[in-house]
Amino acid sequence: MGKKKKSVKKGKKPHKNKPTSKKYAKYTISGDKVTRKQFCPRCGAGVFLMESQGRLYCGKCHYSEFNKK
Numbered sequence: 001m002g003k004k005k006k007s008v009k010k011g012k013k014p015h016k017n018k019p020t021s022k023k024y025a026k027y028t029i030s031g032d033k034v035t036r037k038q039f040c041p042r043c044g045a046g047v048f049l050m051e052s053q054g055r056l057y058c059g060k061c062h063y064s065e066f067n068k069k
């Protein structure tokens with residue numbers, strides 16, 4: 001478990017090339033409680049969705065999702 005799969009698609013370059021590992025370390029998961037940040041369902045763990053205007057948005061694959069609640 002916890003395997004990081006590299007599924008980087010070449011083409012459009014969204015945003016910066018930040019190493020996800022650094023971001024990953026920023027948000028800790030305590031027990032079974034995950035922080036408010038959500039992972040991208042497409043990119044998988046390591047890629048967070050960012051919140052913007054009540055929506056979650058992935059800067060990597062451009063996935064977006066409405067934030068319920």
Ligand SMILES: [Zn+2]
Pocket residue numbers: 040041042043044047058059060061062063
């Ligand atoms: Zn994504």
